Amino acid sequence: MTTFNSVFVLDTTKKPLTPCAPARARALLRDGKAAVWRTVPFTIILKAAMPDAVVKLLSCKIDPGSKTTGIALVDDDNRVLFAAELEHRGKAIKAALDSRRSLRRGRRGRKTRYRAARFNNRVRAENWLPPSLQHRVETTMTWVNRFRRWADIAEIAVERVKFDMQQMNNPNIAGVEYQQGTLAGYSAREYLLEKWGRKCAYCGAEHVPLQIEHIKPRAKGGTNNISNLTLACEPCNTRKGTKDITVFLKNKPDVLKRVLAQLKKPLTDAAAVNATRNKLFTDLLKTGLPVETGTGAQTKFNRTRLDYPKAHWIDAACVGESGATVTLDPDMKPLLIKATGHGTRQTVRPDKYGFPRGGAGRVKRVHDFQTGDLVRLNQPKGKYAGEHVGRLAGIRATGMFDIKTELGKITASFKNYTLIQRGDGYAYAH
Structure with missing residues (x-):
């Protein structure tokens, strides 16, 4: 159920x-x-006061991610009451900035229009983050503050340390007790699972037990550095043994090329999370609530010990020491929140050559409706006659609006629409 x-x-x-x-x-x-x-x-x-209403204090638990952040609200009995997964739009922001930058540089370099280059002497604010990373922090804080308005949250728990790069590259740099403790190996294994897509690097097998494998065998001078490790299923690991990877994959040149390229490529998701974790922690402290922190290894240890499946909201519930005894239903349907933005402020659109041509519509609201509003459509007749609920995908000055439904996109007059909830820059699903 x-x-x-x-x-x-x-x-x-x-x-x-x-x-x-x-x-x-x-x-x-x-x-x-x-x-x-x-x-x-x-x-x-x-509608009326309830003097006997009981107010339980809740904990807001957060598992930050580069693409998706898990959020769980846990009561004082350590039961998950509410779960959500927040999908960020950092890649869309970066793509828009890259496109704008390329158009500006193209115009500047053409003889038909000269534009002097700016001097690179502008001072960035302290703890500045790129817009794509700052977005992750701000959207997470937006939902923390929203949940504080709708629930009595007394404390916050956040996964602050995702991956310790230096400690994985050199396990003896510090914290020997940590490396030899209960969580030994969890940070490195989780890093490898994320980097290699949770599948065997040699045959691509998924949903099977994976073993940590040395690209350059230990018998031939290979080290335990993270740059020499990958994941392999037991059959592949056994067949490779102490062979050099070029010998083992001599009949699979495409696989060899992919493995060697992936080996040199850093885990960008880990870099994004590491870059934002301190900023998010600082902003959470500004709420005035006590903030508990935990590591990614501790989160995974709690989840695997409790035998819960992998999911962003489940990882959030397992954050910190309190996550060791959390109770949840793995079949729970979390609220999926996707950041979509509030439209664009760009008033002039460029043509395919990068020159400004025409202009964008400056009126975002037509007949008191706006793109992104959650509405109900009562279509009196036609192919889609009946009642439909969805979000406005496009509005026109003519009064004909598009709505996204399970049946597809439907176009109807604004007179047939009823507003349910204003668009707030997010799309929702279960």
Whole structure:
């Protein structure tokens, strides 16, 4: 049986109460004791005060990631009440900045238009991060602050150290006790799993036990440095033995080329997480709440010991020392949150040569609707006659709007639309 997230509850003064089960929320709505405050995440507000209402303090647990961040709300009994996975748009931001930069440089270099280069003497703010990385921090903080408005959060737990590059390259640099403790090997193994895509580097086998394999065998002078390690299934590891990789893969030149290229390539996701972890930790401290930190190795140790599957929201629930005894339903359906942005501020579009031509529409709202709004369409007739719920994918000054539904894109007049929830820069799904 699938478990769904709890429903956020606000009292008559908009102060958060303990989230309740969906069945309890339906009963309150049916009896007229509450009203819908927000559709996604589903939140209700009471119409009358409930003096006997119990308020439980919750913990907001975060597993930061370069592409997706896991978030879990845990009560004082260490049970997960709400889970979400936040998908960032860092790559889209970087692509937009790269495109703009290339167009500007192209215009500057042409004889048809001269534009002097800027001097590189602008001072960056302290702890400056590239926009694609700053976005990860800001979106995570946005949802932490939102959850604080909808639930009584007393503390925060965050995975601060994802990968310790120096310690993996040189295990004896410091913390010998840590390397020989209960978590020994977890940081290196998790790094290799992320880098090699959780599959055998030689045959591509997935969902099988993987072993740490030395590219250059130890018998021939190979080291334990992370730059000499990969993952292999047991049959491949046994067949390779102490052979040199060029000998082992002499009949598979494409695989050999791929493995050697991947070996030299750093894990960019690890670099992104490492670059933002301190900034996120500093911003979380500014909330005034106590912040517990944990390592990626500790998170994985807790999850594997409790025999929970791999998922971003489950990793978030297992962060820190409190994650060692967390209780959750692996079949729980987390809320999937995708950062989509609020449109573009670019008022002039370039042509294929990079020159400004025409202009973008400056009016974002038409008939009080905007792209990204969650709406209900009551189509009176035609192929798509009936009621449809979705997000506006495009609006026009003519009043004909597009809506994304399970049946595809539907175009209808604005008169047939009813607003459910304003677009807030995020798309939601389960």
